[in-house]
Amino acid sequence: MDASALPPRIDINGISLNADPGQRPLQVDSCTTIVSLFASRCAGLGARTAHREKDMGLWKSYSWDDYWTHAKWIGLALRKLGLERGEVVSILSEDRKEWAWLDLGIQCVGGIASGVYTTDSDKQLSYLLRDSDSRFLIVENEEQLDKFLHIEGEVPDLLNVIILEDEGLHDLNHPKCLMIDALYRIGQQAEAAQPGQFEAEIAKADPGDIALLIYTSGTTGPPKGAMLSHENIMAAISSWLHALPVFDTDEQLCFLPLCHILERGVSIYLPLASKCKVNFAESPETVFSNLQEVSPSTFIAVPRVWEKIHSQVTILINEATPLGRKAFHAALVTGIKRAAYLTENKPVPLDLAWRFRLWDFLVLRNLRRMLGLDRLRRGGSGAAPISPELLRWYWAIGVPLVEGFGMTETAGIATINTPVTNRIGTIGRTVPGTELRISEIGEIEARGLNIFKGYWRNNEKTAETFTDDGWLRTGDMGRIDDDGFVTITGRMKDILITAGGKNIAPAEIESRLKFSHFISDAVVIGDARKYLTALIMIDQENVEKFAQEQKVPFSDFPSLCAAKEVRALIGGELDQANKDFARVEQIKDFRIIDVLLTAEDEELTATMKLKRGQVEKSHGKLIEEMYQ
Template sequence: MNMHVAKQTGPAQIEINGVAFNAEPGQRPVLVDGCDTIPKLFQTRCMALQDRTAHREKDMGIWKSYSWSAYWDHAKWIGLGLISLGLQRGEVVSILSEDRREWLYTDMGVQGAGGIASGVYTTDSAAQLAYLVNDSDSRFLFVENDEQLDKYLEIEAEVPSLTKVIIYDREGLHDLDQEKCIFIEDLYDLGRAYDAKYPGAFEAEIAKSKPEDTAMLIYTSGTTGMPKGAMLGHENVLASMESGARALAVEREDEQLCFLPLCHILERNVSVYFPLGAASTVNFAESPETVFDNMQEVSPATFFAVPRVWEKIYSRVLVLAQEATPIGRWAFQRAIKAGQARAEYVMYGKTPPASVAATYAFWDFAVLRNLRRMLGMDRMRRGGTGAAPISPELLKWYWSIGVPLIEGYGMTENAGISTINTLEHNLPGTVGRPVPGVELRIAEDGEIQTLGLNNFQGYWRNNEKTAETFTADGWLRTGDVGKVDPEGNLTITGRIKDIIITAGGKNITPAEIESRLKFSHYISDAVVIGDRRKFLTCLIMIDQENVEKFAQDRKIPFSDFASLCAAAEVVQQIRDEVEAVNKVFARVEQIKDFRLINVLLTAEDDELTATMKLKRSFVEKKHKALIDDMY
């Protein structure tokens, strides 16, 4: 339990880092500083914090600060502006934008007005946007700029439910003459006018909010079928906030960096709701491409990212180390060795022997603390990773350089958090124990099931799918397969629907094999094939950055991604990686052949989800020729 400065404040409440929660997690009503909904907590924070900095964002290369008062005013104007345009309680508003402070203003404004906020990935196509708007029956759509507006203009006739489209960024759109389109400044003006006419209207709407109201729709990217809108209520999010405060304390002085899509539950928790609970400061990365530069400038106290990001940082350090002077390379290797010796203890919550600690202290002073400063990790109390498996060796490397990196597990349907390793109790290779307020069990077929007030309300207008997702006694079926050790640590082994039954009748969980393959720095993703076939094969996506570096170092000629995939030395290197993984598995679980997917995929391709995971069904269909060739 990560409860710094915890003290009893009353019979039913406990204070964690200056915020009051129920003394026992999982109790109804879920209260954060006495508030039972997100808008009520938002109002409480803004009224108390006023001129303190809530957000920072770069403008023309300079970081600018924005206060909690500005957060309140803009959210209020958006909420009241939408009400003046006809928004009714319980109606959906869609947001199609990269991360920026207006995203949060809109989220809080919509919820404050009694609406339901629904994020759309900026990588979604116009056709996908049409599906999401129609499925959610959105009345209003917020778009970031001309690029995202173009998607709406392409499908305007297909989305009749939309009454207004609000644009954040005016650049390139000064001559826009579109009846349904207005700029965010116009909406602010409408909100100000409504506020002047009906003083206290926004506060009155906030007071009407109830814990059971739906706060947001989060469309699951879904590796099969069309996306489904998961309904999360205020209670679900506050329960997640409560669990997070106990297991992953965020402190008031913390600086955080927002860069993953805000329509994903992980970033929404990390950059909107947990900071709202803790009253900490959120900094917006300029773009996904500038994350590493912005990290150096912000030096966040906590940082959550998917494994792909942690791998990129590691690769960047290795490249820099190789380019160093001979003495620099030697010092770096010695420092890492000293760090790894210490990590063997601290990763597992043990105290290292004095000699190990002393050697590390020297190399930390000489090399590692400068490395952390260069990476923007010198103030990092805790790094977090989730959404996909991460290599145990990579976890150890981060602990070695003095960055505690822990792994957790959650999904949209349980508000993003169900188990987590903590600094005090960490077991690499597992995703930790259930967070306070969440119960976990393994069903007879191996499925992981969870129970807690964070379990979602169901799928939007899809009672059939909702019924399938819960057991008769109310537990959430996660669809993941796993096992729990005697200490309560969870290990995830795969997805139920992905289980392969070979022609010989052997049941195989491909996720375990795929995860092992992805631990290679040269492999970014893999799909194991073999259902109703005699043996297993695999389609592999190489890691472009690392494989290009591999080819350049060995002077292997290539002109584009396809020719890189075709290079004999590259294919051999991947074969060596596959063979190394095969040694870990039984004969029937070994990969007998593989092919490389030789096109660069983006989230706009059918084969990838918005969170950059390969969709098994699409991959098998699209690359049928490659698969048939292996058999």
């Protein structure tokens, strides 16, 4: 290509990017595909640490050389075993370094990587493997292998199953199953027989090739496989780096499922560009202790995680001495006043800045250190709405927490607030390279190089998702203010129309309810009804603490939910929330769901989002009680 035809370049944190992220050919450090960027980084960084993971209780480092070598063995072995370019390989595992090795190894030889949530049932696994026509399945351990063994007869086209952990499987003798070490040996033999084959496969990659197949969470029907190309991912990386700085000295903590586009982008693809270090959490259950150990520079989480940290602090403060509680309250009041200036992008008055520095030294700095947020330059929240009050609370304790918006179909990013340009209650401004508009019916529509190619083998759904002039229908309703900040007012499918004809978006009400540290989630009911009601999921830890302090007897979770004192507690929280809404938007009655829901339950997606329709179906009796 003629050099004069290349787009103008800029340098951000030592990374060369298109000056305009929406301009083709899109490049990051002169690379136009994920796999060419991967090869460039491994060659340049070599022995530097790329990943860290705990082994026998100790953090162990793995270099970019390790990354390259294992990805090469994986890719070459899969080709040797029959993988063709454009075919799908599914990965069924919790987060770990091998996830990244597999992801890049598959893509480097032209395969399409598709993640499967470990909480999916064997029935769901069967659907995903058949729908994607996967040729290989990688499973983490015996538990995940059992799912395949239950549905083996339903997926005859699957060539092999590769197992990452051999614990409990030493006597396994199955013609399609092999351990990861055996796969590595096949890759080593393939490399010895044909040196340079891996590099040749990388060179064949085109920006328009499909790199990922990411299945939607299935909140509105069977999951659909969203096809994301190399260009889509490179556009997302470029947009992110234009909007928010990431440095090669940064450390991150990977803990959200890598099946999800947000964590995949933040913990696998963004580090390819920024050269930062990624630490893999031991498990979702240990994320808070791992957070304390790592003290990351940036940390992206779903609202439920940020809510949980807030709840932990609330418990700690309640258990503190009277003097400690008084000091924290004074520090928080000062922090809230300071945050009001910062979140409106205004200079903090000098006297207030000095008062905050004092309380930060005496109280807040130690709190952040205890939480593992002491080195945090920026926190991020996505995947679901977060309460504005919760955002202000984090800013008050010295943690700049910003909210953004993206979806699988936008390669994970479309808008973002930043610590410098931030408007709480909005999802920020569009990232460079992405355009948004509001349709005549109030739906947010998007356009850019990050927009996906369509749904796998589902032309009908693809056509429904795009407008006649090529804009993506996001399914979210919203508005854009004069300064370009975007506000989501609700999901198109979730809008409630009361019996009186009032249109109500439940998302804002639910978000306000969840700010209570006694409420972990809520579903507002009211479609075709005379008034609004709510199904409440209590926060077990905080409500149990309340019950113990108030000497409320309970023997298990259902009895805790049934206690009249707990019902009065939640009723009081709803009364407080109702003050923020018009009369027609106020909750008139509620019921507490007395079952602890996990991602394995039908009511929740793997990313812990409630499936509204399923919740209403499962708890229809409770709903009818509120309208008798």
